[in-house]
Amino acid sequence: MQQERLLKVLVVGDLGVGKTSIIKRYVHQVFSQHYRATIGVDFALKVLNWDHRTVIRLQLWDIAGQERYGNMTRVYYREAVGALVVFDMTRASTFQAVLKWKKDLDSKVALGNGRPLPAVLLANKCDQQRHGLCSKLPKLDNFSRDHGFVGWYETSAKDNTNIEAAIMCLVQNIMAID
Numbered sequence: 001m002q003q004e005r006l007l008k009v010l011v012v013g014d015l016g017v018g019k020t021s022i023i024k025r026y027v028h029q030v031f032s033q034h035y036r037a038t039i040g041v042d043f044a045l046k047v048l049n050w051d052h053r054t055v056i057r058l059q060l061w062d063i064a065g066q067e068r069y070g071n072m073t074r075v076y077y078r079e080a081v082g083a084l085v086v087f088d089m090t091r092a093s094t095f096q097a098v099l100k101w102k103k104d105l106d107s108k109v110a111l112g113n114g115r116p117l118p119a120v121l122l123a124n125k126c127d128q129q130r131h132g133l134c135s136k137l138p139k140l141d142n143f144s145r146d147h148g149f150v151g152w153y154e155t156s157a158k159d160n161t162n163i164e165a166a167i168m169c170l171v172q173n174i175m176a177i178d
């Protein structure tokens with residue numbers, strides 16, 4: 001018999017780190033250089049044929065970076081089962097914000113069993129390696145473990161690097177829970 005699972009996944013991170021671009025790349029296979037800030041929250045759906053008896057409806061909640069300063073995240077986070085936390089490899093301030101986002105998640109939402117949501121860390125815009133933080137990135141193995149991420153990836157929405165891998169890592173972790 002076929003079973004269908006609806007998974008609500010949050011995509012968070014500071015302004016302009018590439019959350020919308022990552023989702024558009026993953027769901028629609030497109031990329032645009034043009035920046036239009038998300039207002040509030042946006043949604044996208046991807047249907048995955050997970051195995052011979054499971055179809056996953058992956059609901060991606062694209063939370064505007066500016067929402068970190070608002071009071072709506074608690075509402076947006078409700079019923080979520082996983083998160084992608086994104087920063088921009090070319091801007092250190094967005095890396096510093098990663099822990100603020102993780103804290104915001106862990107203080108406002110949890111799994112049914114009280115455990116924190118599985119979260120994957122994305123170091124986005126890795127096509128711009130020559131700028132920014134790349135020399136510090138080997139440390140992310142420890143950083144991601146120490147702060148409770150289930151994994152981390154260098155990604156590029158522009159070049160389509162590791163987007164699929166990062167999201168698969170998260171879905172695998174979610175599906176392993178029950």
Ligand code: GTP
Pocket residue numbers: 013014015016017018019020021022032033034035036037038039063064065066124125126127128155156157158159
């Ligand atoms: P908010 O909605 O304001 O929170 O921003 P966001 O995180 O959704 O960022 P968005 O996806 O809109 O991308 C911001 C800018 O970065 C856009 O100009 C994108 O084209 C650019 N961008 C996103 N991902 C990448 C990437 O992997 N590489 C490069 N070079 N640029 C990227």
Ligand code: MG
Pocket residue numbers: 019020021036037038062063064065
């Ligand atoms: Mg956006």
